[in-house]
Structure formats: C-alpha cells, structure tokens
Amino acid sequence: xxxxxxxxxxxxxxxxxxxxxxxxxxxxxxxxxxxxxxxxxxxxxxxxxxxxxxxxxxxxxxxxxxxxxxxxxxxxxxxxxxxxxxxxxxxxxxxxxxxxxxxxxxxxxxxxxxxxxxxxxxxxxxxxxxxxxxxxxxxxxxxxxxxxxxxxxxxxxxxxxxxxxxxxxxxxxxxxxxxxxxxxxxxxxxxxxxxxxxxxxxxxxxxxxxxxxxxxxxxxxxxxxxxxxxxxxxxxxxxxxxxxxxxxxxxxxxxxxxxxxxxxxxxxxxxxxxxxxxxxxxxxxxxxxxxxxxxxxxxxxxxxxxxxxxxxxxxxxxxxxxxxxxxxxxxxxxxxxx
Ligand code: TRP
Numbered sequence: 001x002x003x004x005x006x007x008x009x010x011x012x013x014x015x016x017x018x019x020x021x022x023x024x025x026x027x028x029x030x031x032x033x034x035x036x037x038x039x040x041x042x043x044x045x046x047x048x049x050x051x052x053x054x055x056x057x058x059x060x061x062x063x064x065x066x067x068x069x070x071x072x073x074x075x076x077x078x079x080x081x082x083x084x085x086x087x088x089x090x091x092x093x094x095x096x097x098x099x100x101x102x103x104x105x106x107x108x109x110x111x112x113x114x115x116x117x118x119x120x121x122x123x124x125x126x127x128x129x130x131x132x133x134x135x136x137x138x139x140x141x142x143x144x145x146x147x148x149x150x151x152x153x154x155x156x157x158x159x160x161x162x163x164x165x166x167x168x169x170x171x172x173x174x175x176x177x178x179x180x181x182x183x184x185x186x187x188x189x190x191x192x193x194x195x196x197x198x199x200x201x202x203x204x205x206x207x208x209x210x211x212x213x214x215x216x217x218x219x220x221x222x223x224x225x226x227x228x229x230x231x232x233x234x235x236x237x238x239x240x241x242x243x244x245x246x247x248x249x250x251x252x253x254x255x256x257x258x259x260x261x262x263x264x265x266x267x268x269x270x271x272x273x274x275x276x277x278x279x280x281x282x283x284x285x286x287x288x289x290x291x292x293x294x295x296x297x298x299x300x301x302x303x304x305x306x307x308x309x310x311x312x313x314x315x316x317x318x319x320x321x322x323x324x325x326x327x328x329x330x331x332x333x334x335x336x337x338x
Contacts, residue, residue, distance in 0.1 A: 004039045006037060006038050006039045007037075007038050007039070007148050007149050008038065008039045008040075008041070008145055008146055008147045008148060008149070009031075009034060009038045009039065009040040009041065009147055009149045009150065009151060010040075010041045010042075010043065010141060010142050010144075010145040010147035010150060011027065011031065011041075011042060011043070011147075011150050011151050011152055012042055012043030012044065012045045012048075012086070012141065013042075013043075013044070013045060013067055014045045014046075014048050014049040015044050015045060015046045015049045015060055015061075015063035015064045015066070015067050016049045016053060016059065016060065016063055016203075017059075017063055017066070017203045018063070018066045018067065018069075018070055018203075018210050018211065018212055019067060019070040019210070019211050020201055020203060020208040020209055020210050020211060021192060021201060021208070021209045021210075021211065021284075021288075022153075022191065022192040022194075022200060022201030022202070022208060023070075023211070024074060024211060025187060025189040025192045025251045025252070026152075026153040026187050026189060026190065026191055026192060027151050027152055027153060027187055028070075028071075028074045028076075029074070029187065030151045030185065030187045031076060031081070031151055032074060032075040032076060034149075034151065034185075035076065035077060035080040035081045036080065038149060040080065040081040040082070041081070041082045041083075041084065041145050041147070041312075041316060041319075042071060042076065042081055042082070042083045042084070043084060043085075043086050043141055044064050044067055044068060044083065044084065044085045044086060044309070045086045045141070046060050046061065046063075046064050046085060046086050046087045047086045047087040047092070047093070047137065048086065048134050048137060048138065049063070050087075050130065051128060051130040051131040051133075051134045051137075052117075052121055052128070052131055054128065054130075064085060064309075065302065065305060065306075068083060068305055068308070068309055069212075069295050069298050069299055069305060070211050070212070070295065071083060072294070072295075072298050072305065072308070073211065073212075073291045073292075073294040073295035073298060074211065074291055078308045078311075078312065082312040082315055082316060083308060083309055083312040084309070084312040084313040084315070084316035084317075085309055085313050086141070088313045088317070089144070089313065089316055089317055089320050090317075091144060091317070091320035091321045091323065091324040092137065092140045092141055092144055092320055093137075093140075094324055095140035095143070095144055095320075095323070095324055095327065096133070096136050096137040096139075096140040098327065098328075098331070099136045099139055099140055099166050099170070100133060100136055102166050102169040102170055102173070103135075103136055103162070103165070103166055103169075105132070107162075107165075108132050108133065108135060108136070108162075109132070111135055111158050111159070111162055112158045113135070113155055113156065113157075113158045113159055114131075114132065114134075114135060114158075116155075117131075118131075135158075135159050135162045135163075136162075136166065138159050138162075138163065139159075139162060139163035139166045139167070142160075142163050142182050143163065143166075143167060143179045143180075143182075143323065144319070144320035144323045144324070145316070145319060145320065145323070146179065146180055146323060147180075147182050148180050148181070148182050148183065149182065149183060149185050150182050150183070150184050150185065151184075151185040151186075151187070152184055152185070152186070153186070153187075153190070153191050154184075154186050154190050154191055155191065155200070156184065157184055157186075160182055160183070160184040163181075163182060164181045164182065167179045167180070167181050167182075168181070170327070173331070174330045174331060176330075178326060178327065178330045179327075189250075189251045192247070192248075192251060193242075193244050193247050194207025194208060194244075195207045195208075195209065195221050195222075195224060195225045195226065195244060196226055196244075197225075197226030197242060197243075197244045198226075209221045209284070209288075211288065211291050211292070211295070212291075212292055212295050213288060213292070214292075215285060215289075218281065218284050218285060218288060219281055219285075222245075222277050222280055222281045222284065223277065225244045225245050225248075225277065225280075226242075226243070226244045227243050227244065227245055227273050227276075227277075228240075228242075228243050231266075231273065233272075234269075234270065234271065234272030234273075234274075234275075235269050235270055236269050237266075237267055237268060237269040238266045238267065238269070238271070238273075239267070240263045240266055240267060243266075245273070245276050245277055245280050246259075246262075246263060246266070246276070248280055248284070249262065249276070249279070249280055249283070252280075252283050252284065252287060253279070253280075253283055262276060262279070
C-alpha cells in the first residue's frame with residue numbers, strides 16, 4: 001500500500017437523488033478545492049441510503065450513477081479523487097459489525113442528527129435497526145480509510161462526534177491509537193436555505209435547485225424565491241434577514257462589495273425584488289451552465305463513468321480490507337493465518 005503524505009479525506013453522499021445547489025455550497029465546492037492538497041475518497045453511500053429506502057432499492061441503485069455524474073460534472077477529478085461504491089466494499093460492513101459492540105443503543109438514540117431524522121421521517125416506534133445504527137456504519141466508512149478530515153454539512157457534526165467516540169473506545173480497548181480521530185470541515189456557507197425559505201434545501205422538501213436544472217427551471221425557482229413578504233413596493237425598505245435571494249447572493253456572488261451595497265440599498269428602500277432576482281438568476285445561470293453541460297456530456301458515456309467507479313471501488317476495497325485486517329489483528333480475534 002502506498003504511503004500517503006497528504007491528509008486523508010473521506011466523505012460521501014447517500015444515493016437517493018441527484019445533488020443540488022445546497023450540496024454544492026455546503027461541500028462539493030470544498031471537495032473540488034481540497035483534492036490537490038489531500039488524498040480524497042468519495043463514497044457513493046448506497047448502503048446508507050437503504051437505511052431509509054429499503055422499500056425502493058431501484059431508486060438507490062439508479063442514483064449511484066446520478067451522484068457520480070454530479071461529482072464529475074462539478075470538477076471532481078478521478079485522477080486526484082477516488083470515487084467508490086459503498087455497498088461494494090464488504091470490509092465496511094464487517095467493521096460496522098465490530099464497532100456495534102463499542103456503542104450503546106441509548107447513545108445512538110441520543111444522537112441529535114438521528115433524533116431529527118427519525119422525527120422528519122415519521123418512523124415513530126418503527127425505526128429500522130439499520131437506520132438507528134447508520135452512525136456506526138458511517139464511523140466504519142471514515143475510519144476504514146483512516147480519514148482525518150471529513151468535509152460535510154453542519155447537520156453531520158454529531159456523526160463525526162459519534163465516530164470519534166467509537167475510535168477512542170476502540171483505541172482504549174486495543175491499548176494504542178490504531179485509528180485516528182477525524183475532524184469535520186464545514187464550508188463557510190453551512191447549510192443553504194431552500195427556495196421557500198422554510199427549511200434547508202432538500203429534494204424531499206421540494207425546495208431545491210438541482211445541479212442539472214435546466215435554465216428555465218433555475219429562472220422559475222428564482223422567480224418563486226421567498227423574499228421579504230412585507231416588501232410590497234420597490235420604494236419600501238426591505239429586510240434581508242431570512243430573505244432567500246440575499247442568502248444566495250451571500251453564497252454565490254463573488255463580488256462581495258456589490259452584495260454589501262445591494263443589502264444596504266434594499267434595507268433603505270428603492271431596490272425592487274425583480275432587480276435583485278435578476279442579478280441572482282444571472283449568477284446561478286453562469287454557475288450551473290458549465291456543470292449542466294459537462295454532466296450531459298458525461299451522461300452520454302456511461303461506460304466511462306462506470307470504469308471510473310470500478311477502478312475507484314477496487315482501490316478502496318484494498319484499503320478498507322487492510323484496515324479491517326489491522327483491527328481484527330489488534331483486537332486479537334481468531335485467525336487461521338498467523
Ligand atoms: N451521511 C451522509 C449524508 O447524509 C453520507 C455519508 C455516508 C457520509 N458515509 C459518510 C458522509 C462518511 C461523510 C463521511 O449525505
């Protein structure tokens with residue numbers, strides 16, 4: 001196994017749908033920037049997707065390719081970043097089983113991300129065991145690659161904390177630091193609001209702009225975007241807090257000074273929603289057009305994308321198996337080999 005001199009990144013996405021602008025601002029952009037300075041692995045988390053999609057494995061399978069297309073379209077370079085398929089890495093499942101013994105059910109039930117997600121999915125008492133345990137599987141993902149940096153949205157922070165708890169318990173049991181702890185890397189934008197301004201951007205809330213959105217779909221989303229409901233006439237003073245158009249300008253407009261000036265103008269009165277929306281539409285169109293075009297070109301050559309995934313998954317298989325072997329040995333489990 002080659003020795004890595006760069007810090008290792010592991011992160012990923014559930015394959016339940018194509019990625020959107022929230023993913024871009026919250027972490028994809030970061031990943032593209034980090035792929036030179038870090039040894040980066042991206043996980044197409046289809047096994048984790050099944051933890052709340054057991055009723056629709058076809059959707060989970062279909063979206064492996066969709067998310068891979070999104071990665072490549074935003075500029076993830078397979079020569080620098082290894083992209084792999086989670087369910088094709090059996091060592092992850094084995095590590096998960098081992099790690100389950102280093103965490104309690106009560107601790108999993110207290111995990112704030114899990115609590116929120118159980119609520120949002122309306123599981124009630126009928127929580128799939130796989131769902132409750134997915135933080136353990138995510139700890140397996142991160143540690144199998146010995147990642148120390150995990151670029152994610154801030155909703156994932158409790159999962160990194162949970163991972164590090166498992167790492168500490170395991171290292172304690174073994175008596176030395178076999179596994180490194182990891183830290184989350186949160187993008188400056190954090191989580192992006194949905195176009196309705198009500199919740200974070202999410203496909204399931206129907207308030208997302210897909211990275212593959214057509215120009216008309218982008219224009220339409222911007223036109224419907226939540227602003228200040230009390231800002232009825234352009235001449236009136238308006239509020240920029242919770243105003244989705246301004247949160248997006250903050251996230252995507254490179255001209256920081258212009259944004260500061262626009263906000264002041266809007267607050268003062270005399271700046272209409274139509275004008276700021278036109279600016280945002282121009283910015284989003286310019287951002288998404290090349291991504292959409294690259295994505296369409298790649299989609300015409302699925303054979304190429306599959307080759308990238310196969311090569312990445314084979315490399316990841318070796319790496320994750322090596323970590324599993326090391327942990328099995330360190331814990332002193334039975335073996336026929338030594
Ligand atoms: N939980 C992440 C999400 O909801 C996906 C994921 C799976 C992940 N395994 C990971 C993220 C490991 C970071 C590290 O999108």
